[in-house]
Amino acid sequence: MHGRFQRASLAPKGFAVVSVQSVGEDIQILLRSRCVSGVCPDCWRPSQRIRSRYVRRPLDLPLTGRRVILQISARRFWCDTVNCGRRIFCEQFGAGVLARYGRRTPRLETIVHHLGLALGGRPGSLSP
């Protein structure tokens, strides 16, 4: 037999699993970042001063045939650099984990991309 199932294997790299729940037919996975600070996209200085939190809900691959609802607790930070024009910035996770404004995880995006290439867009066309 294989080893014990690890909860961390449910999460993309850099995330910690807060909880896993079965909600009706779905599986809800709550995640948070493992990083203690965010990096300002303008001045590239780290900040640990949290302004607020919000939830991102990217689509992900199903698990054992059940829809997975990812809920990522993301943070907004204050930028305290004096000569930086940005005062508030949102936590970024990197394109390999979850792209900025990304609505799908990269692993789901890869499958959708290849399905689109394989089908050539014909199923979505309106031709008779």
Ligand SMILES: [Zn+2]
């Ligand atoms: Zn800044």
